[in-house]
Amino acid sequence: MTTNTIAFIGGGNMASSIIGGLRASGWSANHIRVSDPSSNQRQKLKSDFQVQCFESNTDCIRDAEIIVLATKPQMLKEALKPISEPLSLTKPLVTSIAAGITGTDILKWIGSPLPLIRVMPNTPALVNRGVSAMFANQLCSDEHKKAADQIMGAVGKTVWVSSESDIDTVTGISGSGPAYFFKLMEIMIENAVRNGLTEEDAKILVIETAAGAAKLAGNSEQTPAILRKQVTSPAGTTEAALISMESSGIDQVVSSGIDAAIERSRELAIMLGEH
Ligand SMILES: NC(=O)c1ccc[n+]([C@@H]2O[C@H](COP(=O)([O-])OP(=O)(O)OC[C@H]3O[C@@H](n4cnc5c(N)ncnc54)[C@H](OP(=O)(O)O)[C@@H]3O)[C@@H](O)[C@H]2O)c1
Known part of the structure; x- marks a missing residue:
């Protein structure tokens, strides 16, 4: 060292x-x-x-x-x-x-x-x-x-x-990114509890699913898009979820959220700096 x-x-x-x-x-x-x-x-x-x-x-x-x-x-x-x-x-x-x-x-x-x-x-x-x-x-x-x-x-x-300037993009992706995954976890836990699971079990199921999916994506040669297709059987439960999420505009919602973070990072640089 x-x-x-x-x-x-x-x-x-x-x-x-x-x-x-x-x-x-x-x-x-x-x-x-x-x-x-x-x-x-x-x-x-x-x-x-x-x-x-x-x-x-x-x-x-x-x-x-x-x-x-x-x-x-x-x-x-x-x-x-x-x-x-x-x-x-x-x-x-x-x-x-x-x-x-x-x-x-x-x-x-x-x-x-x-x-x-x-x-x-x-x-x-x-x-x-x-x-x-x-x-x-x-x-x-x-x-x-x-x-x-x-x-x-x-x-x-x-x-x-x-x-x-790429640092602003990074801020919107990995800097703020943990909060996006926390938000998704919140939504999933709330849903699980609403559908009858205990909060304790819901938390374990959601966090382990997030950690497992991240590990799988990190260890795999495949892109996340391919991994998603591999777990989506035709007419199955995952497909039902994804069709519903996509028709509600999930891609647009997440992408414009990230754009807002990147824009805010640029604004903060101007506010905090010597301009
Ligand atoms: N946390 C994150 O996830 C994250 C992610 C990306 C970047 N960052 C950056 O990392 C930096 C630190 O964040 P943090 O979460 O570690 O903040 P933090 O816990 O508030 O640590 C900052 C430390 O600096 C001390 N400090 C204040 N004025 C000082 C001075 N004049 N000289 C020396 N030390 C001084 C503060 O003391 P007092 O509390 O007594 O004022 C505090 O202990 C921030 O600039 C943040 O943008 C953080």
Whole structure:
């Protein structure tokens, strides 16, 4: 495992799960630094992962080759203020998981051109089953990209996108995506209970079906469309469900929902950024 030192600015939910993944994959606690304003949060990080914790962002980034910006998006500009000068001098790899803040804005706030990787993770990272899409600016080397792959790979799979605007699409697909599947689970559980099952049984049946379908799709060479056809016998129950859902416009409903998320991601980038 690499001996790079990583400094996390912000030690909340997402940073904690990435740190947990890094520790589990063998990254030494001596090479992980975290800053957070909350002393409770610092104590928890220290006791859970034995990492070095700091109140001051300036102390945190000292000697770090990789910075992970992990505050809420609206706090990021303020968090960067005290560290922009040292970052400009030491020129580490800067990665940001803050939704909606463009790389251009981050580098403008830092005040100098640095290798920067924007990452869009998702909440299943909390249970090591996340997926992150990443975009590297032109100052990033293959080594930088490898380091980012290692970091985000500690909490799930990674993909690279070739344009920063793709991050808005990713936000609408995998960033917000867990909520779409939760919504479908809610609808299925409600239906099962309305039709006489206990809530407890309904929950098990729905969650296991979702997990099983995801595993089947992930392990199969076939596309989801083919897998769906394979479980749809002519004149059977699945076909009855799908005909009803399609005639009610499920494709259009889901697709325009995703378009709304992508559009909102673009709007937020404008609202939160320097425009
Ligand atoms: N959760 C997700 O699924 C998800 C998905 C994609 C992207 N993201 C991105 O991940 C980032 C973190 O999300 P999260 O859910 O982990 O949020 P979070 O739990 O609120 O963590 C952010 C942490 O940053 C701390 N903080 C605030 N100001 C700071 C400063 N000036 N310097 C250092 N630390 C500071 C906060 O402390 P206080 O609470 O005391 O203010 C908090 O502990 C966000 O930008 C979000 O867009 C999250």
